[in-house]
Amino acid sequence: MPWIWGEMNQLHGRIDIQFEVKGTKRSGTMRFTSFRPTRQGMFETTEWSLEGGEGDEKVKIDLLDGEDPFKGIEDVEERTAEPGRGSYAPNLSG
Template sequence: MIPAPGPNTGPLMERRADRELPTVNPARRWLWTFPIFAVAVGAAMFGIFNYQKSSSSVVNSTLYALRTSPRAREILGDEIYFAQQIPWISGEMNQLHGRIDISFWVKGTKAQGKMRFRSIRPDRMSFFRTEEWSLETEDGDVVQLLDSDFDPFQQQ
């Protein structure tokens, strides 16, 4: 057997089958990289789930209804959209089991506030029923946007 090349022996010019393998360093360097990997995967997972919520039809519909609501336009002004460039949608959006309870920050030309939307489906064969649709202003005032006259999510 020919010994493996050392660190300062120069380039390996030929490969030989009778050469012994280099020694493997048994240090566990991966132990400190695994937590970094786990944090990166967790952050990516949260980002992907939040993107899925922010691009859902429920969020788009509530944002559209907020834009067309006279009360919301009176409080927030025109050009109502997400308050941040990358919005964070808090809460649960489980349409399969009939539970939607989300909130996110919106802004207009006058002010900004936190919009909350909660809707349930009592059983599998019924439609969603909106329980709460409100706007909390920066002052802490909560304005109920859902009343008997204006329910943008009511089935026709």
């Protein structure tokens, strides 16, 4: 069973975790770091990487590839709430 080290505190807007991964030929460490600058803001990913190798042959691969992959999510229009049994329940009055 994998073990995850670090902090995952969504309430305070901090995620900084790492865990070991193993393939058929090599093993490494996956690291993910993200923070939320404001209470109502979206999380911003600052690191998503895979580090592997031994001794002087350590290699770090940046999986973030430049920009935060989740950044475009906030640009999507949010669905407006409609009256009903829940905040997103369909309007059943006709």
